[in-house]
Amino acid sequence: MAQSDTVDRILDAAEELFAERGFSETSLRMITSKAKVNLAAVNYHFGSKNALIHAVFGRFLTPFSATLEKAFDELEVRCDGKPPTLNQTLWVLTESAVRMPQRNEKGISIFMRLLGLAYTQSQGHLRKFLEQEYSEPFSRFMRLLKEATPQLSAVDRYWRIQFMLGATAFTMSSSDALQDILRNKLGVDTTVQEIAARLVPFLAAGMQAQDAVLTPPAESKIPVA
Amino acid sequence: MAQSDTVDRILDAAEELFAERGFSETSLRMITSKAKVNLAAVNYHFGSKNALIHAVFGRFLTPFSATLEKAFDELEVRCDGKPPTLNQTLWVLTESAVRMPQRNEKGISIFMRLLGLAYTQSQGHLRKFLEQEYSEPFSRFMRLLKEATPQLSAVDRYWRIQFMLGATAFTMSSSDALQDILRNKLGVDTTVQEIAARLVPFLAAGMQAQDAVLTPPAESKIPVA
DNA sequence: ATGTGCTTCAAACGTATGTTTCAAACAGAC
DNA sequence: GTCTGTTTGAAACATACGTTTGAAGCACAT
Numbered sequence: 404m405a406q407s408d409t410v411d412r413i414l415d416a417a418e419e420l421f422a423e424r425g426f427s428e429t430s431l432r433m434i435t436s437k438a439k440v441n442l443a444a445v446n447y448h449f450g451s452k453n454a455l456i457h458a459v460f461g462r463f464l465t466p467f468s469a470t471l472e473k474a475f476d477e478l479e480v481r482c483d484g485k486p487p488t489l490n491q492t493l494w495v496l497t498e499s500a501v502r503m504p505q506r507n508e509k510g511i512s513i514f515m516r517l518l519g520l521a522y523t524q525s526q527g528h529l530r531k532f533l534e535q536e537y538s539e540p541f542s543r544f545m546r547l548l549k550e551a552t553p554q555l556s557a558v559d560r561y562w563r564i565q566f567m568l569g570a571t572a573f574t575m576s577s578s579d580a581l582q583d584i585l586r587n588k589l590g591v592d593t594t595v596q597e598i599a600a601r602l603v604p605f606l607a608a609g610m611q612a613q614d615a616v617l618t619p620p621a622e623s624k625i626p627v628a
Numbered sequence: 629m630a631q632s633d634t635v636d637r638i639l640d641a642a643e644e645l646f647a648e649r650g651f652s653e654t655s656l657r658m659i660t661s662k663a664k665v666n667l668a669a670v671n672y673h674f675g676s677k678n679a680l681i682h683a684v685f686g687r688f689l690t691p692f693s694a695t696l697e698k699a700f701d702e703l704e705v706r707c708d709g710k711p712p713t714l715n716q717t718l719w720v721l722t723e724s725a726v727r728m729p730q731r732n733e734k735g736i737s738i739f740m741r742l743l744g745l746a747y748t749q750s751q752g753h754l755r756k757f758l759e760q761e762y763s764e765p766f767s768r769f770m771r772l773l774k775e776a777t778p779q780l781s782a783v784d785r786y787w788r789i790q791f792m793l794g795a796t797a798f799t800m801s802s803s804d805a806l807q808d809i810l811r812n813k814l815g816v817d818t819t820v821q822e823i824a825a826r827l828v829p830f831l832a833a834g835m836q837a838q839d840a841v842l843t844p845p846a847e848s849k850i851p852v853a
Numbered sequence: 854a855t856g857t858g859c860t861t862c863a864a865a866c867g868t869a870t871g872t873t874t875c876a877a878a879c880a881g882a883c
Numbered sequence: 884g885t886c887t888g889t890t891t892g893a894a895a896c897a898t899a900c901g902t903t904t905g906a907a908g909c910a911c912a913t
Contacts, residue, residue, distance in 0.1 A: 409860080409861085425652070425749060427650070427652045427653055428652050428749075430899075430900065430901085431900080431901065431902090432899085432900080432901095440861085441860095441861055441862055441863080442862090442863090442901095442902095443861075443862070443863090443902085443903080443904090444860085444861070444862095445901090445902095446901080446902060446903075447860075447861080448860090451901080451902080452900095452901065452902090519748070519798070520748075522798070523744070523745075523748045523749075523798065523801050524650060524749075558816050558818075559826065562799075562818075562823065562826045562827075562830075563826070563830055565798070565799050566795040566799055566826075566827060566830045566831075567795070568798065569794050569795040569796070569797065569798025569799050570790075570791040570792070570794040570795040570798070570834075571794070572794065572798060573747075573748075573790070573791075573793065573794025573795070573797060573798050574787070574790050574791055574794050588786075591783050593783075593787075598787065601784065601787045601788070602787075602791060604837045604838060605787075605788055605791050605834040605835075605837055606791075606834065607837070608833045608834050608836070608837030608838075609795075609830040609831065609833050609834035609837075610830075611833070612829045612830055612832070612833030612834075613829060613833075634890080634891085655869075655870060655871085656870080656871065656872090657869085657870080657871095665891085666890095666891055666892055666893085667871095667872095667892090667893090668872085668873080668874090668891075668892075668893090669890085669891070669892095670871090670872095671871080671872060671873075672890075672891080673890090676871080676872080677870095677871065677872090
């Protein structure tokens, strides 16, 4: 019943509410009442709302980035000098995410949704924090992607990485809602692992698509750009 | 200098600020001072901030959905009974977006960013508004997608559509920030048309990827699911 | 038991928000 | 010119926010 209890309760509540409603739309009063702690506790333990946001990210991103580093190490050993393939790189990433110890069954989906929000909501402080805190595993992943797709120009690769990020963050972040739809419409149940198994081939195929042409296909009558 | 001037000035300012900063992060005072109109004008002309948001979307989405309907009509005529290909369908969509008459050079990027935000920010009222206002062109697009990918199972197709939506919404919703990075890192400038031209082949390739396998590639040692 | 350092608590702070009010300004019809 | 309905304007409204305050509570070493 020491400090840690309050701190963790705040982090749990904040994580869930941020993922559900976004950062600006979640007030400290919502967080503290969900966490059943006093309003002032946030500023006492974290200093400010922005610092709380950083702490929420740090709590899952720090262990994840450690797991990822180890997984990349193993992968490179296994490949024995040769650059890993795109499929291998993507699988290592998803497996690291999926295999992270979760606080509850919603863990992965919250994790993904928060990452998506971080990218999407233009919270300057957050982007700066993430960039300077986790630049290493990020750039290592980028390097692996680069080596796995030597046929792509830097610009093409850059945009396709954004497309991958988008498909992943978006899908995982709304996977709860999407699974509901799927259950109702198609009567199927899907685990996060199965979604990942569908996602990786999609991403790999997109990454390895023929070089983008800058005009529409010949059948189209309307010229573009 | 009639009413319409004030209304349009508000819509212009709101559109730009919403796209830049999101909905909750944009106050009516920011909007009215950018539009150089009185604060009360928003509530007088629109009724509420939420109604203003709806009006902003309606102003570009209504003509867009009309353009899209016509483009789909043309496409189906051109195809003469045969279902349009996936590439054709996707191109018709992007071309309709790109060719919309723009209010200024930032038009398309604002348009896309707003759509991305609409999907991403969980503003309940907005999603409800869009769903009941523009359900027709949306389900028509879905039908075309279905006919263009008969080889996919309903579940596979469902998920891959989510992946497409995600890649698109995510990329477009952060495209300004991404373009900044690109400009700084690679010294390249990119138009929305070019992004779309890169996105479509990525999406098409992903949609047509080999059927998803539900286990990772053999090289991987770590079992999944 | 007493004092000490950390933690909790209720209350208040100042600021910003969306919205309302009501008088003034305006345009067009008579 | 006067009346009428619409639009603007400055000011205030109530509410919600993040943050600060200072007293009370607590565990624990002395």
